[in-house]
Amino acid sequence: MTDEGGGSNNGRRRTQIGALVLFAVGAVAIDSSLVAKMRLRPTNPDLATLATSNASQGLAKVAASINATDISDQHTVTASPNSTSPPPPTYNLDSAAAQDKSPDKNTEAPSVTESTSPPTNSVSIAAATPCFPDPRRLAYMLYATDARTVCNALLMARNIRETGTPVSIPIVTLVASDVAPDVANHLVDTANNFVVERVAPWKQSGVEWSHEYAMSLTKLRIFEERGYDKVIYLDSDAWIQRNLDHLFHLGDAVFWAPHAYYLTENYVFGSTLLVFAPSNTVIAALEKALESPPRPDYFDMDVLNDLYRLDCGYLPSHYVVLSYTLNDNAVWSFTSKAERMAHTYVYHYSPGLGVGKPWSTPRSILRNKNPAYDPLFYDLFARYWDHEDALCSWLRQ
Template identity: 45%
Template sequence: MLYATTKISMCNAVIMAHNIRRLGTPPSIAIVILASVKLDSHPTSEWSAALDAANAVQVPVEPWTSSSLQGRSSVWWESLTKLRIFEERGYDKVVYLDADMWLHRNLDHLFMLKRNNDVNDDPHEPPPRSHQATLDQPKATSTDVDSSMLWAPRAYYISPQPFFASTLMVFTPSNARFRQLYDAVTQSTRQDYFDMDVLNDVWDPVTFLPSHYVVLNSELLNSPSLVFEFANASDRIAHTYAHHFSALPNGTYGKPWEVDRPVGHKWRTKRKAAPLFYQLFDMYLDANDRLCPWLQPRDVGRHPPQDS
């Protein structure tokens, strides 16, 4: 499951949906994009064709705007819409992905997770193809708070711990849990109360996925050294499931749609950066050009590539 509130986030969701299929997820596993009803007036033939090609379904939802995020960039204003993924829509288990990531490996084995079980994934071997699963039949009864489960990787870059990331989550949807999340937001007086903060305040228990499932792309800069349980950084990079875009080519915070490709398609590279850091930008921009022809410059807000 993915979500989108703007045309650029819909483009990102389309790119992610195509990557999911490219990595082997069969059509029998639904890809659902929860899209703000404000996007209903925007679809084009190219947009619809891109969704159809990935066997992805767009489901309209009401956007969720929070006053605590009004001082932030517009990209955050409706970001709590993401929490609607926890509403029940007939699925026993959902694998959710943030769309501003690049997916490297198949995740179908996550549908096999059971209550109180850790993920069965040897970090040095891809999960066997037999671990691919289809969604269970739609549920006839509602899921209460106690029976709603969640698995997620640790947000290793945040202190204090434990604190889980909301970039990749496996869970049983629950209207009761969603009501808890909704109440936590509406009753909070905190500023900058992001979805990850809300989830960590409300959801218990949580089972942690291995940290190499989602790694920040900034870890690929400046002589990568993050290894987790692996022998070295190269081994960790090879087994990472998804890199989450958090850094621009100059090392500052940003997203890949904010930067144009440099002249000649040659980035000014940092000497100690892993080559994959720049390859991720090329792969994203290639996919953006190919799958999102409906985007206009005003939708993207790109500026020239930022040098080191």
């Protein structure tokens, strides 16, 4: 009976040990699963360490319990430090620059003044953007109708990449079909995921071919469905100061556009920047509205405002600032002009203060600067010309 009782006790102890080991393994598996889920929250990097620590503490308690049974054939379970994968790397602007093989890589642009530098306490786009894969098809989109706008689109595409937008997001330029193939091909760059799609030109019937905006309605073809779920459109005669990728996560609206602060405080938006889900329904409404334009000088911004000014989403004014107004003292929701400038995303080259677009402005303005203007005003022109020299030498051939 004694031997049988001792054997029974040993059996119970082995059963207890097995149960404790299974409990320990289960604790590790559960905590590892939690850690894997916590990796989806890049703003809480300490959570993974905390979960791993909890697993280790739980195993220590299990081991202490086993030791208390005074069993000679103890089972030891150790938490593996590799039970979770390292967090995914955040996107680094330096790595983006290293990938860029553009001929202007060694071109040194004028330094940005201190007043226009991003604030030191600003949250980076890499930290704010979810680190898990986005199943949607995203794209930046531009358009071009002649050699000059092809050059501008090329400069803008490079500018977008330089702000840190990953190569996985294509930059698509809609090029009018009457642009010569050898000119349009300057926009093709497989390594940088620059894509060209040919479209039919769309002319405003009420103006002459020579009119500056005669072909601007071609821009509206960005709303045509081409297989992309969300698009960020930009006019190419602009300069990006800060990355715009976070706009892909805006909620539903026919589109999002910046408030046209330079026209009125009421509901009017500019079309330099648009964020939208392409829709053939929208393009059909635009085509119908343009069958009988109310006046000759009726272009893309006019028809978009007439149809959607009360239905679209509005971006704050500092998303797009006209170049000649950057010197204004407006602060909007910021505490100072310097803070407003530091938070501006896009500067749109606009005629004013005695200068026009960069390609129609003499470069001598850089030698005769008005001291009353913020240095950034001239820096923007210098940057355009530096990139034009590096990327568009074919314009002068």
